Amino acid sequence: MHQSVKNILVTHEQIVARSKELGEQITNEYKNHENKPLLVALLKGSVPFLAELIKHIDLDIEYDFMDVSSYEGTESIGDIRIIKDLDRSIKNTEIILVEDIVDTGRTLETVKKLMVQKGASDVKVVTLLDKPDRRVVDITAEYVGFVIPNEFVIGFGLDFDQKFRNLPYVGVLKEEFYK
Ligand code: IMP
Numbered sequence: 001m002h003q004s005v006k007n008i009l010v011t012h013e014q015i016v017a018r019s020k021e022l023g024e025q026i027t028n029e030y031k032n033h034e035n036k037p038l039l040v041a042l043l044k045g046s047v048p049f050l051a052e053l054i055k056h057i058d059l060d061i062e063y064d065f066m067d068v069s070s071y072e073g074t075e076s077i078g079d080i081r082i083i084k085d086l087d088r089s090i091k092n093t094e095i096i097l098v099e100d101i102v103d104t105g106r107t108l109e110t111v112k113k114l115m116v117q118k119g120a121s122d123v124k125v126v127t128l129l130d131k132p133d134r135r136v137v138d139i140t141a142e143y144v145g146f147v148i149p150n151e152f153v154i155g156f157g158l159d160f161d162q163k164f165r166n167l168p169y170v171g172v173l174k175e176e177f178y179k
Pocket of ligand 1: 045100103154160
């Protein structure tokens with residue numbers, strides 16, 4: 001275990017097993033749809049989860065990336081700045097947003113609205129982790145890997161100061177790092 005990690009919350013084996021279940025569930029729910037969904041992964045945290053999840057989706061899917069950040073120091077906390085937009089049109093496309101964690105829910109709420117504005121016919125959300133205790137907007141992900149307590153976690157894409165994304169598990173960061 002990395003020296004910055006207090007305890008492991010979700011092991012690599014658990015992530016792989018749960019990703020398989022979610023991939024199979026998505027396959028079953030979308031297999032009879034005429035057009036296959038486009039997975040939109042939010043950079044950078046969702047990359048390891050996307051890579052694991054897509055191995056278990058048995059459909060002709062496509063995926064694309066978006067990078068957004070919140071405007072800091074302004075009152076309009078719901079607004080986001082698009083750093084990297086989608087490469088293709090999503091008009092009349094069924095979207096599955098791929099997230100690493102749903103925390104306050106603000107990012108997801110705003111990106112979901114953006115997808116609808118861009119003409120998506122449906123937007124669903126798959127997230128590796130869900131921290132419901134921190135939610136400030138009423139949003140729920142259709143597919144959730146693990147519900148976790150209100151602790152700051154790192155690993156499997158999640159960072160602290162851009163570090164620790166490469167850990168193969170999800171762990172709680174030692175408090176001395178942010179206190
Ligand atoms: P939200 O808009 O508050 O739901 O923010 C979600 C984003 O905040 C995630 O995509 C993460 O990048 C980041 N985040 C939230 N909680 C954590 C955490 O415990 N560890 C690392 N990043 C986090």
